[in-house]
Amino acid sequence: MIRLSIPFRQALSKLTLPVLIAGAFGLLLLGKADTVVMQRARMALADVLAPVYGLLSEPLSSVRNGVDNVRHLLTLYEDNARLRQENERLRQWQAAAQALDVENAALKANLHWIPDPAPSYMTAHVVADAGGIYARAVLLSIGPGTPVVKGQVALDDRGLVGRVTELGSRSARVMLITDISSRVPVVLENSRAHAVLVGNNGARPRLMFWPEGSPPVEGERVTTSAEANAFPAGLPVGVVHYTSGKVAELVPYAQLDRLEMVRLFDYGMRGVLPPEATSSKPSSEVKK
Amino acid sequence: MVARMSFPIITTAVLLLLLAAPLGLPGQAQWQQAGALCCVFFWGLFRPASMPPLAVFLLGVLADLLDYAPMGLTVLTFLLAYGLALRWRRGLTRLGFLLDWFAFISVAVASSALEWAATSLLSFHFLPVGDALLEAGIAIGLYPLLAIGLTRAHQTIADPDRA
Numbered sequence: 321m322i323r324l325s326i327p328f329r330q331a332l333s334k335l336t337l338p339v340l341i342a343g344a345f346g347l348l349l350l351g352k353a354d355t356v357v358m359q360r361a362r363m364a365l366a367d368v369l370a371p372v373y374g375l376l377s378e379p380l381s382s383v384r385n386g387v388d389n390v391r392h393l394l395t396l397y398e399d400n401a402r403l404r405q406e407n408e409r410l411r412q413w414q415a416a417a418q419a420l421d422v423e424n425a426a427l428k429a430n431l432h433w434i435p436d437p438a439p440s441y442m443t444a445h446v447v448a449d450a451g452g453i454y455a456r457a458v459l460l461s462i463g464p465g466t467p468v469v470k471g472q473v474a475l476d477d478r479g480l481v482g483r484v485t486e487l488g489s490r491s492a493r494v495m496l497i498t499d500i501s502s503r504v505p506v507v508l509e510n511s512r513a514h515a516v517l518v519g520n521n522g523a524r525p526r527l528m529f530w531p532e533g534s535p536p537v538e539g540e541r542v543t544t545s546a547e548a549n550a551f552p553a554g555l556p557v558g559v560v561h562y563t564s565g566k567v568a569e570l571v572p573y574a575q576l577d578r579l580e581m582v583r584l585f586d587y588g589m590r591g592v593l594p595p596e597a598t599s600s601k602p603s604s605e606v607k608k
Numbered sequence: 609m610v611a612r613m614s615f616p617i618i619t620t621a622v623l624l625l626l627l628a629a630p631l632g633l634p635g636q637a638q639w640q641q642a643g644a645l646c647c648v649f650f651w652g653l654f655r656p657a658s659m660p661p662l663a664v665f666l667l668g669v670l671a672d673l674l675d676y677a678p679m680g681l682t683v684l685t686f687l688l689a690y691g692l693a694l695r696w697r698r699g700l701t702r703l704g705f706l707l708d709w710f711a712f713i714s715v716a717v718a719s720s721a722l723e724w725a726a727t728s729l730l731s732f733h734f735l736p737v738g739d740a741l742l743e744a745g746i747a748i749g750l751y752p753l754l755a756i757g758l759t760r761a762h763q764t765i766a767d768p769d770r771a
Contacts, residue, residue, distance in 0.1 A: 329657075336661045337694070341687050343665065347672075347680030352730060358679045365673045369628070377630045384632060448630045452675035453637045453739050454727045493676075500733050521736050578632070 363488030366450070366459055370491035373447040374461040381580060439552075439585045442466065444492070446579045456499040456521055457485070458579055460492045467586075468492050471550070474582040479556040479573025480504070480544060481582050492584075496576055497557070498525050505547035506557055510540050514547060517557065517570055523577065524569040527560065536560040536568045552587045615765060616655065617663045620647040621670060628674040635742050637675060641682065642747035644671055645719060646754045648686045649712055652693030653700060654762050664690045677723070678730045685719040709752060716747035 324332070351358045392399065428435075444466075450459035458481075462468050474481040474494045482502065486493040497504055502519035506527070513534035519525045527536050536542075540560045544551040558572040627633075627640035644667060651659035668683030675682065692715055700708050724740035 337687065337691050340661050340665045341684065341691070344668070344680050344684035344687055347669075347683055348678060348726075348730075349680075351679030361679075362673050362676065369625070373629050380630060380632070446630070448628060449636055450676060451637060452677050453641060453723070453743055454731070454735050455676055457676065500735060501731070521739065 359486055363486055363491065363493070366491040366493070367488040370447050370459060370461040370488075373459070374445055377445065377447050377580075439587055441583045441585045442468070443581055443583050444468075445581055447491075450493050451496070451499070454500070454521065456496040456502075456519065456576075457482070458494050458496065458582075460494060460582065460584075462490060462492055464489055468584060469586065472584045472586050473551060473555070474584055475555065476574045476579060476582050478575065479558060480551075481574045481576065481579065483550070484584065494582065497572060497574075498523065498576055504551065504557065505545040506542050507545040507553070508534070508536050508540055508560070509543055510537060514545055515542075517542070524561065524571055527568040527570055530568075538562050542570055612765060612767060613658050615761065616647065616651040616658045617667070619761075620644055620651075620659075620667055623647060624667065624671055624674060635746065638739070638743040638746050639750075640675065641671065641723075642716070642743055642750055643754065644682075645686065645689055645716065645747050646712070646751045647758070649689050649693045649715055649751075650755055650758050652690040653697050653708065654759075656690075656694055656697070659690070661687065661690065678727055681723055681726050681730075684726075685722055688722075689715045689719055705752075705755065708755070712751045713748050716744045716751070720744035720747070 427433075444460040444462050446458045447461040448459040449457075451457040460474075468484060468487060470484050470487055472484045474483065480497060482494045482496040482499070484492050485495040495502055497517060497519055498521065499519045500521045502517075502525070504517040504525075506515050506517045507513070508515060508530065511534040513530050515527050515530040515536065517525050518528050527542070530536060538560055542557045542560060544553060544555040544557060546553040556573050558570040558574075561569050561571045563569055623643050624640060627636060627643060633639060648659065648664055648667065652664075664686050665683055668680075668686040671677075671682040671686070672679050692711075696711055700711055720740045720743045723743070724735060724737065728735045
């Protein structure tokens with residue numbers, strides 16, 4: 321270590337701080353001008369950290385499960401009563417679903433229906449929150465060589481989670497449907513009207529741009545639409561809920577605040593190109 | 609000696625990495641930023657020799673990489689907070705903890721406001737103010753707690769004179 325006299329060191333620090341502040345402005349500009357370099361740097365760091373956080377997440381989730389178990393023990397009696405009621409209701413639905421399933425199969429057979437191919441999927445661990453303060457995203461740990469591509473659709477066991485937006489060699493970042501820049505074309509299930517699900521960084525994204533005359537109804541199911549070729553049609557997203565201020569929001573099915581595993585489906589949807597592709601060819605095919 | 613000198617930098621970096629881990633804390637991103645801001649300000653105030661500007665810059669880069677914020681923004685807020693700490697240190701270190709804290713409150717509010725405004729501007733979205741308020745609130749609440757621990761470290765293990 322070089323030993324400097326105190327006045328000299330003070331003079332140096334007086335000079336370095338303004339230079340470094342200018343450097344920070346430079347970084348800001350560079351980050352805005354060349355998003356690809358910054359993305360690579362981030363994913364390189366994420367690739368290093370994802371396996372470590374993956375190891376950490378197992379004991380952490382067992383601690384969380386332990387706490388949950390204790391909490392469940394305390395509410396055992398009420399839970400049981402509620403579940404018994406719910407079971408009763410679901411049994412009725414099961415009968416209805418089985419009858420409809422048989423009817424559906426018979427109708428499809430009569431119509432010579434061509435079935436959709438079953439999409440392939442893989443399951444990945446969520447190892448960390450990758451949103452920061454002003455974004456909502458999660459980091460997945462993926463094995464090297466796993467065929468994950470940008471634009472793949474992520475679902476948990478209940479519904480739509482988001483899409484893969486950034487990709488490293490051992491990690492992938494999934495932007496959640498609650499992110500402020502997330503836009504998902506959706507269908508309101510009862511009226512079949514199209515709408516757009518707009519993220520707002522809160523727990524409940526907003527529904528917007530539905531056609532006049534068919535507003536979303538409280539409690540209506542919302543599924544994805546194949547519009548814009550970004551999502552396949554019919555993935556469950558959530559149910560409509562109106563705030564006290566009469567704003568149509570969506571309560572997502574997916575448990576976005578406690579994601580542990582997601583399934584990544586490849587539907588071959590490349591309707592919305594990733595930023596790298598758009599920056600390299602600024603053609604009209606991206607913009608409508 | 610070197611270990612004692614580098615204690616502030618290493619603990620701040622570890623804090624950043626630890627709070628990026630999947631702990632499942634509510635508002636974890638805010639905890640991460642706020643915690644690091646407290647450390648940068650504290651060491652800028654009490655032992656800038658062990659937290660040189662270049663280290664603040666690099667800690668900011670690490671925070672930005674971990675946080676997916678616009679690159680360079682956290683670097684800028686950390687450096688500004690550090691610069692203010694340096695400027696105020698002669699007065700503040702003599703005046704007692706409560707005034708340090710009041711000074712830090714203004715720094716935390718200003719840096720959250722700056723981050724919010726710049727991120728809104730750079731992403732062309734009017735971002736929710738709640739996130740910024742939460743960050744400032746966490747930083748303000750966390751500073752006295754962290755300062756207790758860091759003051760002890762400052763007088764013991766991080767003190768190069770003890771080596």
